Amino acid sequence: MANQAQYRRPFHSTQPDYLYPPYGSTVTRAPAKPLIILPQTLTEVTGPVFGHEDVKAGDNDLTHQHAGEPIGERILVSGRVLDENGRPVKHSLVEIWQANAAGRYPHKNDNHDAPIDPNFTGGGRTMTDEHGRYQFLTIKPGAYPWRNHFNAWRPAHIHFSLFGNAFAQRLVTQMYFPGDPLLPYDPMFTSIPDERARNRLISTFDWETTNPEYALGYRFDIILRGRDATPMEK
Amino acid sequence: MSLQMSSSQTIGPYLHIGTDWLITTEMAGPDVPGQRISIEGRVYDGNGAPVTDALVELWQADARGNYAGAGQPAATSGFCGFGRSPTDATGHFRFSTIMPGPVPGPGDTMQAPHIAVTIFARGLLKHLVTRIYFPDGAGHAGDALLNAVPAERRATLIAQPLPSGQAGSYQFDIVLQEAPGGRPETVFLDV
Numbered sequence: 001m002a003n004q005a006q007y008r009r010p011f012h013s014t015q016p017d018y019l020y021p022p023y024g025s026t027v028t029r030a031p032a033k034p035l036i037i038l039p040q041t042l043t044e045v046t047g048p049v050f051g052h053e054d055v056k057a058g059d060n061d062l063t064h065q066h067a068g069e070p071i072g073e074r075i076l077v078s079g080r081v082l083d084e085n086g087r088p089v090k091h092s093l094v095e096i097w098q099a100n101a102a103g104r105y106p107h108k109n110d111n112h113d114a115p116i117d118p119n120f121t122g123g124g125r126t127m128t129d130e131h132g133r134y135q136f137l138t139i140k141p142g143a144y145p146w147r148n149h150f151n152a153w154r155p156a157h158i159h160f161s162l163f164g165n166a167f168a169q170r171l172v173t174q175m176y177f178p179g180d181p182l183l184p185y186d187p188m189f190t191s192i193p194d195e196r197a198r199n200r201l202i203s204t205f206d207w208e209t210t211n212p213e214y215a216l217g218y219r220f221d222i223i224l225r226g227r228d229a230t231p232m233e234k
Numbered sequence: 235m236s237l238q239m240s241s242s243q244t245i246g247p248y249l250h251i252g253t254d255w256l257i258t259t260e261m262a263g264p265d266v267p268g269q270r271i272s273i274e275g276r277v278y279d280g281n282g283a284p285v286t287d288a289l290v291e292l293w294q295a296d297a298r299g300n301y302a303g304a305g306q307p308a309a310t311s312g313f314c315g316f317g318r319s320p321t322d323a324t325g326h327f328r329f330s331t332i333m334p335g336p337v338p339g340p341g342d343t344m345q346a347p348h349i350a351v352t353i354f355a356r357g358l359l360k361h362l363v364t365r366i367y368f369p370d371g372a373g374h375a376g377d378a379l380l381n382a383v384p385a386e387r388r389a390t391l392i393a394q395p396l397p398s399g400q401a402g403s404y405q406f407d408i409v410l411q412e413a414p415g416g417r418p419e420t421v422f423l424d425v
Contacts, residue, residue, distance in 0.1 A: 015239075023244075030411060032360065032419060102260060109248075170291075174243040196239065
């Protein structure tokens with residue numbers, strides 16, 4: 001088999017290192033030895049494909065998963081999944097999860113004493129369309145304390161998991177909210193060395209998708225790795 | 235037009251809320267051709283303690299070496315090649331699947347049968363990638379990746395037959411960081 005177009009490796013400063021001591025859990029979990037560079041093969045340029053049979057209509061609405069309405073500020077989070085060449089990443093799976101409006105996860109290990117909302121679980125999923133677009137209807141998550149350092153609070157955030165169309169494109173990231181005063185104090189956010197790259201994880205208020213008398217819109221575009229070379233058309 | 239890849243962030247401790255709907259540990263139904271195998275193991279941190287909040291994902295070819303989707307028309311129907319499991323309270327994960335076939339590698343080489351592995355966890359700002367190879371040694375000599383790994387570290391990529399001895403049952407532990415006096419750190423890959 002001929003050599004294949006490789007997915008570009010990211011600019012180093014746009015990605016966190018494994019070891020970032022201000023985020024305490026990295027200290028015993030970061031590999032100590034250098035990674036081995038693997039020339040991408042068929043294994044890395046292919047990837048699991050999830051289709052519409054796996055994701056149901058309505059899985060992108062986190063406000064109607066229970067009998068009642070969840071408490072909090074309804075928001076519409078939408079955007080596009082693109083590759084580094086600006087091409088839409090079509091028909092690919094986007095998963096999200098988040099805390100409720102009070103900053104609490106319905107999880108046995110979350111012992112923050114904020115209330116649990118019986119009408120909000122905080123997990124959703126959708127497929128991008130042919131233009132790479134996705135949308136979620138949810139509740140704006142609250143900030144919450146964690147014990148990483150003195151007076152540690154996570155900024156409001158939504159976890160995003162993306163498969164793209166290749167093993168090499170797999171990405172888990174977080175979306176933050178504009179104007180959040182906690183961002184400069186958050187070691188997960190500050191683990192990204194490049195300031196512009198950090199700021200690309202902050203969504204923008206989006207008047208266009210704001211739904212009158214119902215929900216504010218936030219826009220969050222996600223970029224997955226692109227290929228080094230454009231495959232030649234035959 | 236050139237954009238830059240979004241930055242990675244940790245999956246955090248509450249990954250179950252968004253990922254449990256897609257747990258796939260029985261990867262091959264009864265009609266999928268191939269040799270049945272199981273792979274289990276634990277994820278360990280630099281204290282030698284089990285990592286109880288990790289997510290392990292697998293990606294593999296079918297028994298003939300074809301990947302599902304991605305323009306591989308000969309791929310076995312009904313076999314997606316994807317597995318996903320959280321680790322449990324003891325850091326343990328387990329998958330049942332089929333032995334993958336050899337797949338093409340760089341240039342004219344063939345890669346030994348292998349399964350690609352992705353590990354997410356609290357404390358990992360980026361996911362980790364490794365591979366599972368098999369102890370029969372088939373195809374190892376010509377495998378470009380195994381040849382690129384220092385010989386003394388290669389064993390961390392090779393699953394071991396389970397001591398319990400059931401045919402096709404393998405153990406593959408993942409050591410994120412070598413603990414003092416502990417087992418060697420797994421080889422992780424920059425793909």
